[in-house]
Amino acid sequence: MSFLPIDRMWLRAENGREESNVTYFNDLMYTGEMVCKIITLGIVASISDSRDNHRYRHCYELVRADGLGSWAKVVNDSIVGPSAQYIYEDAREELRELTEKKQDTWQSEAVKSIHNCLKVVDPHCEDLPHKVDSRKWLDLFSRLRNKTRGHGATTGEMCNAIVDPLEKSIKLVTDNFSLFKKPWAFLHRNLSGKYRVSKISSNADSFNYLKSTNIHNYPNGIYIFLDGHPRRVDLFETTVDLNDFHIANGGFTEKKFELLSYITGSTINLDSRSYLLPVSELPRSETQSLKELDIVGSSFTNMPFLGDGYIKRAELEDELLxxxxxxxxxxxxxxxxxxxxxxxxxxxxxxxLAKENEERFKLIIWISARDIDLLEEGPKQVAPDITTLKEIVKEYWGLVDKLVLKEKNEKQIDLFSKELNECQEYGPTLFIFDNFETVSNPVEMFNFIDTYIRNPNKVLITTRHREFKGDYPIEVFGMNKSECDELAESTANRLGITELLNKNFYEELYQESEGHPYVVKIILGERSKSSKVKAFDRIITNRDDILNALFERTYLLLSDDAKRVFFTLCNWKSIVPQLALEAVMLRSSSSGIKIKTTEAIDELSRISFIEVFTSEQDGQIFLSVPLAAAIFGKRKLAISHFKNFVEADTILLQFFGAAQKHEIKNGIEPRVNRLFRNLARNIKSEHTTLEENLPMLEFIARHYYKAWILIANLSEEFSKEDPLGKSRLYLEHYLEYSDDESASIVIWDKIASIDQQNENWSGYIHALVEKCLIPSVSFKDISEAANKINHLKSQDLTGFDIEEQHVLLSKLADKMKERIKEADATDCSRLCWILMSLDLLEDANKYLELGLDKDPNNDYCKRLKNRLQLTNG
Incomplete structure (x- = not known):
């Protein structure tokens, strides 16, 4: 079984053997160090999420470790300490191999060999017990490392004595330990949302499904496949090409820590902010559940009490209730x-609900996964009540029936699923899952709940992002103006800054915060600290802690397409039509980068990174990024590889013109008109060409049909080949979409004019007749069309199929007959000429007589009468 980092390390060692035993010894020691660290990181990656955050606690220790002994200690703590109960089932074999004490196994041989090495440099070291587990190998190797490379002075003689047992010991571990036989891979998410899977182990086919689907969200990095899912291996880095492998190597500061490649000796630094939170026991959340059931109204509940200062939100409250x-x-x-x-x-x-509705729910169970309290002084890390299904189940039974806690976990979960389904013993129950996005595997958790919940029981979920369907979603946006003003006044009174604020301040506060309650409180809190008036965006920009608390965790789950769209929206402070954004992204797609813009917008909307509005004018969708999210996004854009793409897209997006929320009521027409005006200027000044922009413009027109006319106008002016023909084509597209009769009349006239210029007489007659068939066309226009056709035929210029002419002229004649009451004598003469072209002489005589009845002195009718008499004779 191939495992690339170790294979390359053995290759380095083999090259060292050819130089000398001393070099070989040093290379073997580097190999052993790397093996110890990979074992440790693999075991830590095998620990599932829990409210006690065991995995983070171990990473916190490793990133600060100043010696190999700390790594051995983490392995020991992981497999025999509190974290052991959270180890994935697929990693239980590794636990067995590390803890079993048997003789004549590869583990016992590996430990004996490394012990023999240690005795060479430390003859007084203690003897091994009769039975020993392989955890001892990690401890003995770290001691050997300290006695030699760490603090010792190894002689050539010692190296000669050590290399053979050392090689044997390390080989036994790398060839046999199950961890190195697991599927390992580096995952890199492409712009399509699918993954490039770089195989670190030869058996990494388990990851292949990620190559063909874009529904998963895994940050780029090294993963091991356990219990049916990729599990991230922290503090272990490589690239998509697997050129080198770097492992944490101390050097921790508040800004960075070091990673070392044992293969090449190179080092890199990574940002240390992810490991700054203390590992001591965190306080519980201000919205933590009560540990015993209390009576509220007619319900038993463990929900926390609502603090002072709540501002009622009547519309949302009524809907939820x-x-x-x-x-x-x-x-x-x-x-x-x-x-x-x-x-x-x-x-x-x-x-x-509890106080007013006596019959609906007998139990109201509050279950919180909140891990950050958004306090007015800033975000504070807290310990969540639950993160896993097991913890939810224990929380529930601890409230309603502690005897069930004596049962096995599987039995507890089975009984809980029945509680979701039935309510015979305790009565109808309402389960509330607060901060659902922070539970471990929220989609799997939701599927469990969705499978078993049945009325009259209910579930209420609060979440920042919704990766599941099957529920009834209520979107919570910012407060309305009156609610925001009430919150601002209440907060200002409490802070004692009412005299510093005025009506204009409250107006600007609402506009900039977009009614976000927490942002309002932070801005007012900062205002109370200083007599200087700072711009609202400056206040938010300077509070990295707030931006991270509000957005960082969710941002990490975004697909690349969603990040690209988010950055583009953040890069321009304007309301953006969705159609404009999709069109701009389409131009990027034409260069080979396929972006699923609609799916990205849906993703951003689901996690509340953007707000979506619909214009009552035309039903077009407009997108907005709230101030705090926009500031966060621009900060991320500054270091993103999307930066150049986004800046180019933003320039094009600005062609649509800036817009504010109050302009949404005008619909998309002003924005599209602005785009075409700006493009016309750019094409005229030769900064771009029409052909470069046509795919984008055609996309817009397919969703906003009036744009076909604008494309036709641009084509007539700027097309390099057959401008009139291109213009005619786009005008026809407009007619396919349009139900505006008055506009269609104008367009048919325009098409007729183009065909006349091109001497396309069949198209010319067709356009004139089609215009006449529009119900709202004036009879004068119909008569003029007949006159133009008669004049054309008199010059014998029609030159197209007789049968086609017959069909078109018949339609025109029928339309004139239908509205003959609107005709004067001249109009009747024009109809007669059409009928004569159709060889309908009897009908021609009939309408000639009608014309003469209307005006006996009409010259056209009189001359036509002579013509008909001659024809009849």
Whole structure:
């Protein structure tokens, strides 16, 4: 079985053997160090998420480790300490191999060999016990390392004595330890959302499904495949080409830490901010659940009490209360950005529900996964009540029946699933899952809940992003103006800064915060600290802690397409029509980068990174990025490889012109008109060509049909080949989409004019007749069309199929007959000429007489009468 980092390390060692035993010894020691560290990182990656955050605690220690002994200690703590119960099932074989004590196994031979090496440099080291497990190998190797490379002075004689047992010991581990036989790969998400899978182990086919699907969100990095999913291996880095492998090597500061390649000796530094949070026990959240059931109204509940300062949000409260009371929609989701007020809204409605509705729910169970409290002084890390299904189940049974906690985990989960399904013992139950996005595997958790929940039980979920379907979503946006003003006034009173604020300040506060409650509180808090008035965006920009708390975790889950779209929207402070964004992204796609813009917009909307509005004017969708999200996005854009693409897209997007929210009511027409005016100027000044922009413009026209006319106008002016023909084609496209009769009349006239210039007489007659068939066309226009056709025939210029002429002229004649009451004598004469062309002489005589009745002195009718008499004679 091939495992690339170790294979390359053995290759380095073999090259060292050819030089000398001393070089070979040193290379073997480097190999052993790398093996120890990979074993440690693999074991830590095998620990599943839990509210105690065991995996992070171990990484926190490793990134600061100043010696190999700390790595051995982490392995020991992982497999025999509290984290052991959270190790994935697929990694249990590794636990067995590290902990079993048997003689005559590869483990015992590896430990004996490394012990023999240690005795060479430390003759007084203790003897091995009769039975020893392979964890001892890690400890003995770290001691050997300290006695030699760390603090010792190894002689050539010692090296000669050590190399053979050292080689044997390390070989036994690398050839036999199950961890190195697992599927390992480096995952890199492409712009399409699918993954490039670089195989680190030869058996990494388990990852191949990621090559053909774009529904998964894994950050780029090294992964090991366990329990049916890729599991990230922290502190272990490579590239998509697998050119080198770097492992954490100390040097930790508040800004960076070092990673070392044992293969090449090179080092890199990574940002250390992810490992700055302390590992000591965190306080519980301010919205933590009560540990015992209490009575509120007629319900038993463990929900926390709502603090002071809540601002009522009547419309949302009424909608949520109504949904909770009814017997439909078993799962309801409150979806919105962090700090937008989902939790406080839920608690307020639940208090009302418990007090006012005596029959609906007997139990209201509050389950919180919140790991960050958004306090006015800033975000604070807290310990979540739960993160896994096991913890949810234990939380529930700890409240309602502690005897069940004595059962095995599987039995507890089975009984809990029945509680979701039935309510015979405790009565109808409402389960609330707060901050659902922070649970381990939210999609799998939702599927479990969705499978078993049945009315009259219900589930209420609050979440920043919704990766699941099957629920009834309620989107929570910012407060309206009156609610925001009430919150601002209440906060200002409490901070004692009312006299510093005025009506204009409140107006600007609402516009810039977009009614986001937490952003409002932060801005007012900063205002209270300084007599200087700072710009709102400057206040938010200077609070990295707030931006990270609101957006960082969710941002890491974004697909590359969603990041690209998000950056583009953030890079220009304007309301952007979705159609404009899709058109701009399409031009990027034409260069070979396929971007699924619609899916990216849906993704950003689901996680509340953007707000979506619909124009009542034309139903077009407009997109907006809230201030705080835009500032966060621009900060990320500054270091993103998308930067150049985004800047180019932004320039083109600006051709649509800037817009504010109040302009949404005008629809997309002003934005499209602005685009065409700007493009015309650029084409005229030779900064671009029409041909370069046609795919984008045609895309716009397929969704906003009036743009076909604008493309036709550009084509007539700037097309390099057959400008009139291209213009005619786009005008026809307009007619395919349009139901505007007055505009269609003008367009048919335009097409007729083009055909006349090109002497395309069949097209000319067709355009004139089609115009006449429009119900709202004036009879004068119909008569003029007949006159033009008669004149054309008199010059014998029509030159197209007789049968086709007959069909068109028949339609024109029928239309004139239908509206003959509107005709004067001259109009009747024109109809007669058409009828004569159709050889309908009897009908021609009939309408000639009608014309003469209307005006006996009409010259056209009189001359036509002589013509008919001659024809009849």
């Amino acid at each position: 109504s949904l909770l009371k009814n017997d439909r929609h078993p799962i309801i989701t409150l979806l919105g950005r962090g700090g937008i007020g989902k939790t406080s809204l839920s608690l307020n409605v639940l208090q009302t």
